Amino acid sequence: MNNSKGKRSNGDEHEDEDDEEEDEANGGGLEAWERAYADERSWESLQEDESGLLRPIDNKATYHAQYRRRIRSTPSTARIQKGLIRYLYIVVDLSRAASEMDFKPSRMAVVAKNVEAFIREFFDQNPLSQLGLVFVKDGVAQCLTELGGSPDSHIKALMGKLECSGEASLQNALELVYGYLKQVPSYGHREVLILYSALSTCDPGDIMETIQQCKKSKIRCSVVGLSAEIFICKHLCQETGGLYSIALDESHLKELLLEHAPPPPAIAEFAIASLIKMGFPQRAAEGVVSICSCHKEPKVGGGYTCPRCKARVCELPTECCVCGLTLVSSPHLARSYHHLFPITLFSEVSPSYSSKQQQRIPKNCFGCQQSLLNPGNKPGLFVACPKCSQFFCLDCDIYIHESLHNCPGCESLRHSKPVIDAEE
Amino acid sequence: MSPAPSVASKLYADDVSLLMVLVDTNPFFWGTAAANSSSLSFSSFLSHVLAFLNSIHLVNQLNHVVVIATGFNSCQCVYDSSETTNRISDDGLPAVYLKLLHNLEEFVNNDEKMCKNDFQTGLTSSLLSGSLSMALCYIQRVFRSGPLHPQPRILCIQGSPDGPEQYVAIMNSIFSAQRSMVPIDSCVIGAQHSAFLQQASYITGGVYLKPQHLDGLFQYLSMVLSFNDMTLILHEMQAFLFLCLAVWALTSTCSQMQTVFATDLHSRSVLQLPKPVGVDFRASCFCHKNTIDMGYICSVCLSIFCEHHKKCSTCGSVFGQPQADASKADRKRKAPGSPRHPRA
Ligand SMILES: [Zn+2]
Ligand SMILES: [Zn+2]
Ligand SMILES: [Zn+2]
Ligand SMILES: [Zn+2]
Ligand SMILES: [Zn+2]
Ligand SMILES: [Zn+2]
Numbered sequence: 001m002n003n004s005k006g007k008r009s010n011g012d013e014h015e016d017e018d019d020e021e022e023d024e025a026n027g028g029g030l031e032a033w034e035r036a037y038a039d040e041r042s043w044e045s046l047q048e049d050e051s052g053l054l055r056p057i058d059n060k061a062t063y064h065a066q067y068r069r070r071i072r073s074t075p076s077t078a079r080i081q082k083g084l085i086r087y088l089y090i091v092v093d094l095s096r097a098a099s100e101m102d103f104k105p106s107r108m109a110v111v112a113k114n115v116e117a118f119i120r121e122f123f124d125q126n127p128l129s130q131l132g133l134v135f136v137k138d139g140v141a142q143c144l145t146e147l148g149g150s151p152d153s154h155i156k157a158l159m160g161k162l163e164c165s166g167e168a169s170l171q172n173a174l175e176l177v178y179g180y181l182k183q184v185p186s187y188g189h190r191e192v193l194i195l196y197s198a199l200s201t202c203d204p205g206d207i208m209e210t211i212q213q214c215k216k217s218k219i220r221c222s223v224v225g226l227s228a229e230i231f232i233c234k235h236l237c238q239e240t241g242g243l244y245s246i247a248l249d250e251s252h253l254k255e256l257l258l259e260h261a262p263p264p265p266a267i268a269e270f271a272i273a274s275l276i277k278m279g280f281p282q283r284a285a286e287g288v289v290s291i292c293s294c295h296k297e298p299k300v301g302g303g304y305t306c307p308r309c310k311a312r313v314c315e316l317p318t319e320c321c322v323c324g325l326t327l328v329s330s331p332h333l334a335r336s337y338h339h340l341f342p343i344t345l346f347s348e349v350s351p352s353y354s355s356k357q358q359q360r361i362p363k364n365c366f367g368c369q370q371s372l373l374n375p376g377n378k379p380g381l382f383v384a385c386p387k388c389s390q391f392f393c394l395d396c397d398i399y400i401h402e403s404l405h406n407c408p409g410c411e412s413l414r415h416s417k418p419v420i421d422a423e424e
Numbered sequence: 425m426s427p428a429p430s431v432a433s434k435l436y437a438d439d440v441s442l443l444m445v446l447v448d449t450n451p452f453f454w455g456t457a458a459a460n461s462s463s464l465s466f467s468s469f470l471s472h473v474l475a476f477l478n479s480i481h482l483v484n485q486l487n488h489v490v491v492i493a494t495g496f497n498s499c500q501c502v503y504d505s506s507e508t509t510n511r512i513s514d515d516g517l518p519a520v521y522l523k524l525l526h527n528l529e530e531f532v533n534n535d536e537k538m539c540k541n542d543f544q545t546g547l548t549s550s551l552l553s554g555s556l557s558m559a560l561c562y563i564q565r566v567f568r569s570g571p572l573h574p575q576p577r578i579l580c581i582q583g584s585p586d587g588p589e590q591y592v593a594i595m596n597s598i599f600s601a602q603r604s605m606v607p608i609d610s611c612v613i614g615a616q617h618s619a620f621l622q623q624a625s626y627i628t629g630g631v632y633l634k635p636q637h638l639d640g641l642f643q644y645l646s647m648v649l650s651f652n653d654m655t656l657i658l659h660e661m662q663a664f665l666f667l668c669l670a671v672w673a674l675t676s677t678c679s680q681m682q683t684v685f686a687t688d689l690h691s692r693s694v695l696q697l698p699k700p701v702g703v704d705f706r707a708s709c710f711c712h713k714n715t716i717d718m719g720y721i722c723s724v725c726l727s728i729f730c731e732h733h734k735k736c737s738t739c740g741s742v743f744g745q746p747q748a749d750a751s752k753a754d755r756k757r758k759a760p761g762s763p764r765h766p767r768a
Contacts, residue, residue, distance in 0.1 A: 085723050128726065187723040273741030275720040275732055282717070283626070283703035304705075307717035325718070330707035331627060333726045334595035340725055340738050341592060367561030369501050399564045400557075403603060405596040408561055412499035412554030414538070414547075 061381055064394040071345065071401060085276075086129040086263060087147055087184040088122070088191040089177045090115060092158075094137040095168035097197040097227065103250055107197050107226050108164050114254050115195070116155050121261040123151045127332045128317065132180065133158055134173055138166030139202045141173040147180065149317040168196065170232060171203035174210045174221070182217050187274035190219040192242075193260055196233060197226045207232060215239050220264070224256050279307040280330040281316065293321050338405035346383035346397050367396035367408045385409050442488045442566055442574040443480055444559040447473060449493045449528070450550035450584040451536045453614065457583070464613065470528070473581070474521055481505070488574050490562060492555045493528060494582070495535035496547075499554040501562075502527040549587025552580065552620065556597040556608075563606055577607045577630070580621055583614040588715050590620075591708035598624045611635070619704035619715065626703045634701070710738060 092111060103110040122131060133144040133154055145157045173194065181190040192214075201207065214221055214236075222242035223233040229246055237244035243260075247253035281304035284290065292299050293311040303312050309323040317328040363371055365382070370393050374380040383397045384390065390409030392400065400407060454466040464472075473491075480487050491503035503524040556578070563576040578601065601608055607630035610621035617634055625632035706717045709730035720729045725739035735742050 128721070128723075273736065273743050274723045275729065275736075275743045276723055277718070278721050279718045280705045280707050280716070282705060285702040328721075330705045330728075331595060331598070331623060333721065333728065334592065334707070335599060336726055337592045338596050340727065365561075367558060368565035369504065369562060370565055395564065395568060396561050399561060404557060404560055404600045406553060406557045406593045408499075408554060408557035411557050411590070411593050412551055414497040414551065 087188045091134045091173045091194040093197045094164040098164040118257045141176040167202040168198035170201040171207040192221045194223045278326045365393035366390035440486045440574040442576040444578045446555045446580045448583045452548045453583040494550045494555040497538035550584040553590040553593035579609045586620045588708035588713040622703045
């Protein structure tokens with residue numbers, strides 16, 4: 001099956017390219033900027049009706065043209081999102097400098113709020129990745145949460161311990177994080193994201209050695225500063241391939257943080273592809289009492305059962321504490337699958353074509369059952385799936401490609417696959 | 425993964441519903457059901473479905489019902505209450521239902537014709553991914569109709585086993601329904617639970633029900649009767665009384681479906697609905713389309729495989745290449761089958 005899937009997606013790319021060429025031919029001679037205007041010269045579509053009044057512009061066609069431009073401008077390679085597995089420590093500087101109030105109400109409060117948003121976004125975009133939190137204050141680094149996959153437990157821990165005092169120590173933070181990250185599996189990407197408020201660092205030894213150590217272990221270190229640029233942070237990021245940026249205000253801080261949520265493209269090269277054994281536990285019925293293996297406490301309802309050893313765990317993703325199997329929720333993985341199997345672009349069917357072959361064309365959209373005829377029984381603009389040859393209205397075209405990611409026509413045909421293979 | 429936020433929280437035209445009913449017409453399933461005298465025949469199943477559709481219109485005349493047939497080779501919309509005028513007539517079978525039965529019969533015959541040479545393939549699933557996708561497109565059209573539209577939901581009445589080859593398409597449909605806050609209710613009338621529909625109902629905040637037998641029916645009946653909240657508005661009282669009657673009148677497995685699925689979303693938040701039996705989160709492997717509860721995941725693209733492969737057939741990554749400067753310990757840890765996550 002896999003082979004045929006692969007073949008099919010190759011086929012898709014061919015069709016895409018063909019479409020692209022066709023497009024070039026249509027817009028032939030026009031510069032890119034001219035084409036943009038050509039699509040939006042809405043005044044030309046103004047029409048008068050019988051009594052001389054202007055008819056409302058058909059926004060639908062314009063909107064659809066914009067959508068098609070958008071979908072074509074995404075190169076087919078970008079449609080495959082790399083689901084890299086990342087292991088990230090967030091280091092939050094809670095030294096005295098974090099109590100400054102140039103950010104309202106204070107740097108610390110603003111950082112906490114935005115780190116929370118970042119954590120949620122991170123897990124949304126990196127389903128199998130793990131994250132941990134480290135605080136720096138009073139010249140020492142302390143681990144707040146270990147690497148884990150549950151956004152809620154990190155956020156709870158973060159919000160519970162917000163006090164700042166003393167000096168910051170970049171070296172202590174890096175040493176602590178290095179100790180944890182060197183143990184992660186080799187398919188994982190090791191990253192550190194530091195939110196640094198202080199203008200100095202109070203280190204016990206030679207920080208340059210620590211930086212080299214991180215570089216050797218392929219730990220990518222990035223810093224988002226809240227005050228001015230400092231040399232040692234810049235050096236750290238340069239050496240380890242990370243990003244160094246300074247936040248000007250709160251919205252800028254948020255933007256800089258969220259830049260770190262999608263997997264960085266550069267480190268994709270570091271990736272050692274690996275097959276990881278995982279289990280998809282069954283969720284227990286509500287109201288069932290059992291003892292969980294993670295907290296060793298009786299729990300009512302919910303919970304998941306390890307498919308290998310049948311131990312009960314409270315939340316996913318996690319590692320079974322009895323047999324060590326990595327346990328994940330399969331829908332969590334499945335959310336990204338539409339990137340792997342994108343559906344073919346539908347081709348536009350022009351009214352002239354359809355009037356010639358009207359017998360063959362059904363009156364209704366295959367998806368929403370809406371009539372494909374304009375008022376007055378004139379055929380409107382619509383699209384057809386090149387694989388199953390079903391017709392769709394423009395609204396369904398957009399919905400199918402941007403949200404549903406299935407072609408209802410192809411999914412409603414048991415034999416669509418062999419037929420395609422025969423055509424190729 | 426947490427279930428969808430309460431479906432009742434999104435504001436729709438008050439208590440008018442759009443119900444998309446996906447009816448499994450798989451000839452393989454109904455063929456075996458006919459051979460087994462203890463199970464329901466297709467014709468008596470249809471009479472329950474018709475009684476159910478009728479009850480939806482009785483609860484609120486404005487309710488909008490669309491029926492999509494889920495076949496073995498094809499899917500088709502066979503009934504749309506908005507396309508017919510005189511919906512309710514009190515004697516016998518209204519003309520619109522005759523049309524529904526006629527369309528359905530035609531569809532089943534065509535669907536069966538297409539699978540004459542398919543008896544050897546061993547596939548017995550029906551094309552649920554197709555009818556779900558069609559239903560979602562239809563619902564989007566109703567969303568486009570304006571700010572005041574009926575509350576949409578999907579009811580899958582499914583007898584055939586899951587088709588693992590539809591895994592990705594079904595999950596795509598579930599996520600799209602979740603984003604649009606459309607609950608997917610499931611009524612499984614086959615012998616086995618459906619892992620797809622358990623996940624669909626769990627993720628979208630719908631109800632999953634696999635009716636047992638008559639004893640199960642009385643449980644549901646008493647559950648409905650224990651509902652004596654005095655805050656009931658008149659409309660709900662009527663619906664409630666009707667449902668009780670319906671449950672008493674039809675003492676077969678399918679009448680439970682009316683009690684549970686005819687209640688609108690608002691009543692649902694008050695009414696105690698059957699608790700889920702748990703959720704089967706098994707997935708399908710990309711290599712053989714087997715349903716598995718344990719497997720291997722490609723760390724680059726997250727494809728699922730049931731056995732170890734040298735190369736990912738989805739993204740082309742080659743697995744298990746020792747890294748040039750990896751330490752011995754590193755390589756050991758990477759050995760297939762024994763990955764360790766850090767526990768610092
Ligand atoms: Zn626990
Ligand atoms: Zn286990
Ligand atoms: Zn449509
Ligand atoms: Zn198609
Ligand atoms: Zn397999
Ligand atoms: Zn892969």
